[in-house]
Amino acid sequence: xxxxxxxxxxxxxxxxxxxxxxxxxxxxxxxMVECGIPLxxxxxxxxxxxxxxxxxxxxxxxxxxxxxxxxEDHSFTGSxxxxxxxxxxxxxxxxxxxxxxxxxxxxxxxPVLQELRAxxxxxxxxMPLEFMNGEIHGMSVATxxxxxFGDGEIAAIRRIKPALTRLxxxxxxxxxxxxxLDAYLGSHAGEKVLQGRxxxxxxxxxxxxxxxxxxxxxxxxxxxxxPEAFLALLNEYFECVLxxxxxxxxxxLRFIGDAALxxxxxxxxxxxxxxxxxxxxxxxxxxxxxxxxxxxxxxxxELRFGIGLHLGDVxxxxxxxxxxxxxxxxxxxxxxxxxIEALCKALGSPLVVSEPVxxxxxxxxRRLGSHALRGVEKPVELLxx
Numbered sequence: 001x002x003x004x005x006x007x008x009x010x011x012x013x014x015x016x017x018x019x020x021x022x023x024x025x026x027x028x029x030x031x032m033v034e035c036g037i038p039l040x041x042x043x044x045x046x047x048x049x050x051x052x053x054x055x056x057x058x059x060x061x062x063x064x065x066x067x068x069x070x071x072e073d074h075s076f077t078g079s080x081x082x083x084x085x086x087x088x089x090x091x092x093x094x095x096x097x098x099x100x101x102x103x104x105x106x107x108x109x110x111p112v113l114q115e116l117r118a119x120x121x122x123x124x125x126x127m128p129l130e131f132m133n134g135e136i137h138g139m140s141v142a143t144x145x146x147x148x149f150g151d152g153e154i155a156a157i158r159r160i161k162p163a164l165t166r167l168x169x170x171x172x173x174x175x176x177x178x179x180x181l182d183a184y185l186g187s188h189a190g191e192k193v194l195q196g197r198x199x200x201x202x203x204x205x206x207x208x209x210x211x212x213x214x215x216x217x218x219x220x221x222x223x224x225x226x227p228e229a230f231l232a233l234l235n236e237y238f239e240c241v242l243x244x245x246x247x248x249x250x251x252x253l254r255f256i257g258d259a260a261l262x263x264x265x266x267x268x269x270x271x272x273x274x275x276x277x278x279x280x281x282x283x284x285x286x287x288x289x290x291x292x293x294x295x296x297x298x299x300x301x302e303l304r305f306g307i308g309l310h311l312g313d314v315x316x317x318x319x320x321x322x323x324x325x326x327x328x329x330x331x332x333x334x335x336x337x338x339x340i341e342a343l344c345k346a347l348g349s350p351l352v353v354s355e356p357v358x359x360x361x362x363x364x365x366r367r368l369g370s371h372a373l374r375g376v377e378k379p380v381e382l383l384x385x
Contacts (some may be wrong), residue, residue, distance in 0.1 A: 002035055002036050002037070002152055002153070002156045003035070004032075004035055004037075004156045004159050004160055006031075007028070007031050007032065007035065007160055007163075008159065008160060008163045010031070011028070011160070011163035011164055011166075011167050012163050012166070012167075014167070015027065015028070015167055020171075021044070021058055021168075021171050022058065022066075022067040022069065024167065024171070025042065025044060025058045025060050025067050026060060026067055028042075028160075028164070029042050029060040029062075032156075032157075032160070033062070035156070036153075037149075037153050037156055037157065038143045038144075038145035038149070038153065039062065039141060039142075039143060040061070040062045040121065040142055040143050040144045040145075041059070041060065041061050041062070041116075041121065041140075041141070041142040041143075042059075042060045042139065042140065042141050042142075043057055043058065043059050043060075043139065043140045044057065044058040044129075044137070044138070044139050044168065045057050045087045045137055045138040045139070045140075046058075046137045046168065046172055047135070047137060048172070048175060048176065048179060049176045049179055049180065050179045050183075051179075051183045052073055052074070053071050053072070053073065053074075054072050054073060054074045054075075054076050054077050055071070055072040055076055055077075055082075056069065056070070056071050056072075057069070057070045057071075084110060084111055085110060085111075085112065086110045086112065086113075086126045086140070087126065087138045087140075090126055090127070090128050090136065090138045091128070091136040091137075091138065094128050094130065094136055095128070096125065096126065096127045096128070097125070097126050098123075098124065098125045098126075099113055099123075099124045100122070100123055100148050101113060101116060101117040101121050101122055101123065101124055101148075102122035102123065102146070102147070102148055116142060119144075120144045121142045121143065121144055122143060122144055122145060122146065122147070122148045123142065123143050123145070123147075123148025123149045124140065124141075124142045125140065125141050125142070125149065125154065125157070126138055126139070126140035126141075127139055127140075127158070127161060129161065129164070129165040129168055129169075130165065131165070131169045131172070132169065137165075137168065137172075139161065139164065141157055177194065178190065178194065181193055181194060185253075185327050186251045186252055186253060187251075188251045188265075189251065189253065189327040192327065193327060197317065197318065197327075198318065198325075199318065200318050200319070200320060200321075200322065200325050201317070201318060201319075202317050202318050203315040203316060203317025203318065203319075204315070204316055204317060205313055205314070205315055205316075206263075206265050206266070206313070206314060206315075206316045206329075207265070207266040207270070207311075207312070207313055208263040208264060208265045208266055208273065208311070208312075208314060208316075208329070208333075209263065209264040209266070209270075209273045209274050209276075209277040209309055209310070209311050209357060210261070210262075210263055210309070210310050210311070210312065210314065210329065210333055210334050210336075210337035211245060211250065211260075211261070211262040211263065211264070211277060211280075211281075211307065211308075211309055211337065212259065212260070212261055212262075212307070212308045212310075212334075212337040212338045212340070212341040213241050213242075213259065213260050213262075213284075213305055213306065213307045213308070213341065214258065214259040214260075214305060214306055214341055214342075215234075215237055215258035215259070215303065215304075215305045216303075216304040216305055216306065216345065217304065218257070218258045221233065221301070221303075233303075234258055236291065237258070237288075237291075237303055237305070238255070238260065240284060240287040240288050240291050241260070241284045241287075241288065241305060241307070242260055242262065242284075243284075243287070244279075244280040244281075244283035244284045244287070245262045245264075245277075245280045245284075247280070247283075248264075248276040248277075248279060248280045249264070249276065250262050250263065250264045250276065250277065250280060251263050251264075251265070253327070253328045253329060254326070254328055259338075261328070261329070261334065261337075261338075263314070263316075263329055264276055264277045264280075265316075266311075270311065270360045271360040271361065273311075273360075274309075274311065274357050274358075274360035274361050275360070275361050275362075275363075277309050277357065278309065278353070278357070278361050278363055278385075281307050281309065281351050282351075282385070284307065285307075285350060285351065288303060288305065291303065304350070305350060306341045306342075306344030306345060306350055306351075306352070307341060307344070307350060307351045307352070308337050308338065308339075308340035308341025308342070308343070308344065308352050308353070309337065309340070309351075309352075309353040309354065309357045310333055310336050310337040310340055310353070310354045310356070310357060311333070311354065311356040311357045311360070312331070312332065312333025312336065312356070313331060313333060314329040314330060314331035314333050314334050315329065315330050315331050316328075316329050332376075335375065336354070336373055336376055336380070339373040339374055339375070339376065340352050340353070340354060340373065340380070340382065343371060343373075343382065347368050347371075347382070347384070349368070349384040351384055351385060352368065352382050352383070352384055353365075353382070353383055353384070354380055354381070354382060354383075355380070355381035355382070355383065358383045363385060364385065365383040365384070365385065366383060366384055366385070367381070367382075367383050368382040368383055368384055369381070369382065370382075
C-alpha cells in the first residue's frame with residue numbers, strides 16, 4: 001500500500017497553511033498526485049444549512065488553475081437532476097458507487113457517467129462522508145489512467161477519507177454557524193457574535209443613520225389573504241424595500257411584524273452613510289413602484305409603506321433575558337426614527353428624513369416643517385425628496 005500517512009497527518013493537523021475549503025481541496029489533490037494516485041478529478045459534495053443554498057460542490061480537475069465551486073438553490077431538491085445524481089444514491093444508501101468506465105459493458109446508470117466517459121475517464125468512485133451527527137456528504141474521485149485505479153490506490157483513497165471527513169465537518173460546522181448568524185442577525189452582527197460578543201449587556205456606542213420602515217394597511221391585507229399568501233406578500237415587500245439597504249452595506253437588524261429596523265453606521269464621514277441610506281430609500285421606492293404596477297395589472301391592491309431616516313447615537317449590542325437575547329440598537333435616536341416613519345402617512349410622503357440626515361447629502365429636499373415627535377422634547381425639522 002502506498003504511504004499516505006503524511007496526507008492523513010496533514011488533514012488531522014488542520015491542513016495548514018490552507019485557510020478555506022478551496023485551498024484544502026487544491027492542496028489535497030496535489031499531494032495525492034505526488035503520492036502516486038493517478039487522480040484526474042475530485043469532487044466534494046456538501047449540503048450547507050443555508051436559506052438560499054441547498055447543495056454546494058467543489059471540483060478539482062488536473063490542469064485547472066482554480067477550484068470550481070457550484071451552488072444549487074432549494075429548487076434543486078427533488079429535481080430530476082438531483083434524483084438522477086450518484087451523490088443522491090450515496091446519501092440515501094450510505095454506500096460507495098464505483099463504475100469502471102473503460103469497460104464497454106459498464107453500467108452508465110447516471111447521466112454524469114456518460115459525460116465522464118466522453119472526457120476520457122476510465123474509473124469513477126464516489127463514497128459517503130459521514131458526519132458525527134449522521135449527515136451524509138460525499139466525495140468522488142476519477143482517473144484517466146489505463147485500467148483505472150489499482151487496488152492499492154483505492155485503499156489509499158479510503159485511508160485518507162476518515163481524516164478528510166472530520167476536516168470537512170469542521171469547515172461545515174463553522175460555515176453553518178456563519179450562515180445561521182448571517183441569516184438571523186445579519187453579517188455584521190453575526191461577525192460580532194462569532195468574535196465573542198454574546199454576553200447580555202455587551203454593547204458599543206455608535207453613530208449611525210437609522211432606518212425604520214413599515215407596511216401600511218397590513219391588517220386588511222392579512223384579512224383578505226390566506227396566511228401563506230400573506231407571508232409570501234411580506235417576503236416580496238421586504239425584498240423590494242430592504243434589498244437596497246443590504247446592497248449598500250446597510251445592516252438589517254430586526255423585523256417587527258411588517259416593520260423593519262436597519263442602520264448605516266457612520267465611519268469617518270456622515271455624508272457617506274446618509275447618502276447610502278437615501279439612495280437605498282430612492283431605490284426601494286422605485287422597486288415598489290414596479291411591484292405595484294404588476295399588482296395593478298393583476299387586479300391586486302397596491303402596497304403602501306413608509307420609510308423614516310434619522311441620524312444619531314445608539315447603543316449597538318445585546319439586550320434581553322438571561323436565556324434569550326437579541327443583537328440590535330437601542331436609544332433615543334432609534335425611537336425617533338420610528339416616530340418619524342409614523343408621520344409618513346400624515347405628511348403624505350413615503351419617505352421622511354430628519355434635518356441631520358438631509359444636511360449631509362446633496363439631494364434636493366422639500367421641507368415639511370418642524371414636527372413634535374411623541375416622547376421627544378423639541379420639535380424636529382423633517383424633509384422629503
